[in-house]
Each structure stands twice: as structure tokens, then as C-alpha cells.
Amino acid sequence: MTRRLSRRAEIPVLDKGFVRLVDAMGDDAAVVLAARVSYAGGLKGEEQDRKLIHFLLRHQHMTPFEHAIFKFHCKTPIFVMRQWIRHRAGSFNEKSARYAEAVDEFYFPDKWRAPATANKQASRENGRIDSPLADRLLRDNCRQSYAAYQNLLRAGVAREMARMALPVNLYTEFYWTVNARNLMHFINLRADAAAQWEIQKYAEALAELFKARMPWTWEAFRLLAWTGKNAEVDGQSSPT
Numbered sequence: 001m002t003r004r005l006s007r008r009a010e011i012p013v014l015d016k017g018f019v020r021l022v023d024a025m026g027d028d029a030a031v032v033l034a035a036r037v038s039y040a041g042g043l044k045g046e047e048q049d050r051k052l053i054h055f056l057l058r059h060q061h062m063t064p065f066e067h068a069i070f071k072f073h074c075k076t077p078i079f080v081m082r083q084w085i086r087h088r089a090g091s092f093n094e095k096s097a098r099y100a101e102a103v104d105e106f107y108f109p110d111k112w113r114a115p116a117t118a119n120k121q122a123s124r125e126n127g128r129i130d131s132p133l134a135d136r137l138l139r140d141n142c143r144q145s146y147a148a149y150q151n152l153l154r155a156g157v158a159r160e161m162a163r164m165a166l167p168v169n170l171y172t173e174f175y176w177t178v179n180a181r182n183l184m185h186f187i188n189l190r191a192d193a194a195a196q197w198e199i200q201k202y203a204e205a206l207a208e209l210f211k212a213r214m215p216w217t218w219e220a221f222r223l224l225a226w227t228g229k230n231a232e233v234d235g236q237s238s239p240t
């Protein structure tokens, strides 16, 4: 059966990326039914079912959340996807740069960040950076890299080798299928101040789609399992 998804199902992220909910199976009710199958119980009305979801999350009975599945279509810079695919508990299929010629779509940040002072792998916004110079350096590099890529193709080199000339801010696209349990895990780790700002934006978009589809689980997650330090979804920051 084809389900019509609302217009909210696609959220733009960064300058050219997006996260789109392609399909979903199961919702809050699926979690409740999976939890109660052990004693042949069914749905018991909003109050009791909501309470059960809170109970499950509070006591980390997480397997019922594996019965709600999301399929997302994502468009991200390659360096973001490289962090994303570290999350092994999900299924990926990516657009092939061996099969099709790469399109010259690159991520260009609005703001440049300086290295953080306390954390060696993080960044901060209020550093002294010559932004016009940084913009020019990145744009020139992308232009030259893409020209080299096309020249390699013209010289008869295979796409799978010519792509070695391309930088990691090139956009790629992929499908990601993940269950609610692992989606919450991803949101916890990546909609967090410790994660790179660019992947935080994707995690926040995923959180919006998750919240729209599973509002009771989202509510319980925020209250009981959310460890994010700075992520903002719908203008609310973490309660912890």
C-alpha cells in the first residue's frame, strides 16, 4: 500500500542537503503492541499506553522500539556521511560515483569556525577568521578539483578513479533505514554539542520527523533518555 506522506516529510539541511522520510512502518502503537505481546495484551487507551512507553524507556526495555522502522532519503556532504555510516545499526544504500558522473554540488558553510580551545576535535564560532579568504580558498579548491575530475574523464579515466580528485564537501545521497531504538541512539550522539555542527543539523531534522511520527515516544525520550546538551528541536532545549 502506498502511503501519502505530508509535506513536512522533507526537511532542508545545510545549503543544499535534506532529510526526507520516504516510508515508515509502525509508530507508538507498534511499540505498545510489541511490549504487550508477551501476555497477549493490546492497546489500552492513550493514558495507559503513554505510561507504558515511559516505563519502557525509563527501564531501558528497548526492544519494543525496534518494531517501528523509518526509511530516510538523505543528501549530505561526503564528510557528514562518513560520520553517519559509523552507526552500524541501520541499512545504507548510496548513490554510486562509479555508475554516474558526480554532479558539481558542494557544501559551502555560512560561517567559519575556529578550533575549540578545550576539545581538540571540536570548533567554536567566535574565533578570528578571515572569512572572505576562507570562502575564496574553498570555492577555488572546489572549482579546480571539479575541473581536474572532468579533465580526467575526458582523458579516458574511469569514473571510479577520476573521483579521487573530488573533495569531501561534495554532496552525496543515500537511503538509510533504521529502527526507532537506533534512531534515538543516533539523535543522542549526533544532536549533541560534542558532535560536528553539520551532522547536528541532520540529527535535528531527523528528530523533527521522528517526533511527528512517534509523539509519545519522542516525549518519553526527551524526558528520560535524551542526553543532548545543546540540540534544539522546535525551539526547546534538552531538559537535562
Ligand SMILES: Cc1cc2nc3c(=O)[nH]c(=O)nc-3n(C[C@H](O)[C@H](O)[C@H](O)COP(=O)(O)OP(=O)(O)OC[C@H]3O[C@@H](n4cnc5c(N)ncnc54)[C@H](O)[C@@H]3O)c2cc1C
Pocket: 086, 087, 088, 089, 090, 182, 185, 189, 190, 194, 195, 196
Ligand atoms: C562526538 C563523536 C566523536 C567521535 N569521534 C570519533 C573518532 O575520532 N574516531 C572514530 O573512529 N569514531 C568516532 N566517533 C564514532 C563513534 O566511535 C561510533 O562509531 C559512532 O558514534 C556510532 O556509535 P555506536 O557504535 O554506538 O552505534 P552503532 O554502530 O549504530 O551501534 C549501536 C549499538 O549497537 C551495539 N553494537 C554495534 N556493533 C557492535 C559490536 N561490533 N560489538 C558490540 N556492540 C555493538 C552497541 O551497543 C552500539 O552502541 C565519534 C562519534 C561521536 C558522536
